[in-house]
Amino acid sequence: MIKKFTIAAIAMAFLTVSIGVSMAGEKGNARKGKYLFRKNCRTCHLEGGSAKELSPVSKTQAEWQKVFDNIDQLACKDEWAKLSEKDNLDIYAHLYGHAFDSPSPAKCK
């Protein structure tokens, strides 16, 4: 029973990762994404800002995935609409690639 559960858990983990990798595989530029995140998102999402402070380590990779899968449901969806698809990918590469549970969590927020 424990074995079945473990195998199922591993399979779920693989699935989660493969979704993330497929988007990451579109080769967003994380360096550019860091710049774009600061320029476009940190204006509000900072300490004392009008929205909750955010940095890559604010969420897990799965949580960032969920955010990017549902951008049209964000309160700031109109701001996102102004960004190009490439900018979107770049910001994703930065946030997903340096998430809380990523292999290289962001040190510098």
Place this chain on the structure above:
Amino acid sequence: MSERINNLITRRKFLQLSGVLAATTAVTNPCRVLYALTKDSGEKSASQIREVFSACDMCFNKCGLIAQVENNVVKKLDPNPKSLKSRGMLCARGNAGVKQLYDPDRLKYPLLRKGARGDGKWQRLSWDQALDHAAEQLDKIGKEYTRCGFLFMAGTDMQSTFVHQFAEAYGSYNVISHESNCLLSRNRAFLDTYGVMPTPDVLNCKYVIMPGSNRFEALVTPDSMDLMTAKENKSKLVVLDPRFTKTATLADEWYPIKPGTDMAFFLAVAHVIIKEELYDKTFIKNKTFGFEELREHVKQYTPQWAAKETDIPAKDILRIAREIAAAAPSAMIYPGRRSSDYEDSTQIRRSYAIVNALLGNWDQKGGLLVPKKVKPGSMHIEAPFYEDNPDDRVDAGRAQMMFDEEGSFKHTRDAVIEGKPYPIKGWMTYKTNPMQTGANRNKTIKMINTLDFMMTVDIAMSDTAWMADLVLPAPSYLERQDPLSAFLASSTCSGVITRDPVVPALFESKPVFWIVKELAKRLDLGEFFNFTVDDFRKAQLKKIPEVAKALKEDGVYNITGPSFGIHKGKPFKTRSKKIEFFNTRYKDKGIDPMPVYKPPLVIPENHFRIVVGRNAYVTQSASTNNSLLWELAKENTLWLHPKSANTLGIKNGETVRVSSSAGNVTIKTRVTKETRPDTVYMDTGFGVLSKGLTNIFGKGACIAEILEDKADKISGNMAMHETFVRISKT
């Protein structure tokens, strides 16, 4: 105007003035040089002593101290009894800090190389000339090779953050730290198991297995003191080390394990714990991921099998596994610090992490902790983006899972030499000395010789500074204002520390903050440095006034209260949100998801494996030239077992040649049973090229000259125990 560094006029003047400085009387008596070099503070009474808080910088530990200052002269450094991290103590190196401040070998003003690199011919520059030249080179290289064509490397220092900030504003993401020559594979392993790098609660631990670490010499506060206290409280210490270190001397049991086989030992310990069900079943069920896979995986790794690999008897492996499991959860495999040893050093540390998880010691008294940490505020910069920059770091893709913000010195150096994937032609180093600490010194020289420009900011003429084109003098830690540093220590002793100038800066030395700010101005990047260190610190302290108060009153802020039992119910920062015996990310990347033992290469006939280590008097190369410490360790020697010496016909104290594919050195032997017959050792930090280090120039041998530069496949950490050397008579 060119002149040799060892004949500098000011140095002569300095020495004339400092006749008494060479003697230890500087600590107790007024001495002319100090009066000559320091500004009058208006303290007229010679007997009036000021006490000033600071934090030691003789190694990375930042122990709290109180400087005794008279007439702007530091007379003595005392431990700060309020500093819980350093348990109110200061080691030999800490006491010798005063000699870093009053060191005649200190860099005094900017120097520009004249003649070939490493020839030691220099021209004195004014600061304006030096900064104009550096800015011109930064601008030129940035335009010709993109901003990523300039590499930055900063050591462990409270002002290194400003070097990183400058690199970001300038536009280069080729920034490396010293850490890839030290501990990244350990961090990688624990992060990939626990989602965090935990801190060992040595103080309360009842059973410690210490593989390779030498905590009674390679000091880490508070672990070194806590280990002593724990032993007084009847804790058991088992040391695995091919050398009979001071830590081994004080251990309950020492096993001269065959180098490179630690993983075999721990897989066998895991085998016993699982087979005999010596683990906490509830903990394993609730907190860990992949236990069934681990159970299957370690079936093959019996104590009998491990005995053949490790040279440790099977009955002892079995007994130790049972003993440590019985002592759990106040029991641990000590994670250690420097893990730059083998090509599978991450997987070796994964085996430590896995056994710790089997002991259920997470967040437990005497186990592995993540103490509370103060989060100081920060000052963000909105760095520009340079569209012509390449997509990634120059060393990207050379290791399987490199830390993005650390990089790898080994792989960066290779990339610079190859010029691939793009050229790097400039290098700035600050308070780090890869010429001594990075394996294969000849390759570092080769790298430097491919550069158009190299600048070094340091206190003394290190070997790295010696190879640079522009050398800029920095003040010691006793002469500058630093930002806050929040640290995680162990039980009840995490906290915050900072530094203010204890005395005014000597000579023309300038802190690196000032240097990068001046460079930024010259590069039209001044807007990113329109603040002072004081502003930076105020931003850090904005929401933590209690820290500001404590720093003022006590020189340190300590977090009180227990550090264990504070993470109950919290998920781990891993994919599975549990401790990962089985790492799915590794599997995705084609990396063994659990550590698979691969025996180390067999030592060829007539060869020895050379290993790296520390003694308590030196911080690698940073303090070997310190006049007080040099009295304790004047040169390094080659540790050679009597059997091996006898076979080679070599006597104790005889000068021998040690050679590898990387290079060769000559060094005196220390024939001793304190190392295995197949293993040799020498201290780091000697055999310098720099004639600006007058105490140690011409003394001993440089281990970086003979270490081959292998790397841990996963993290890119240097692998410094993979070198086989030949030893011959000279």
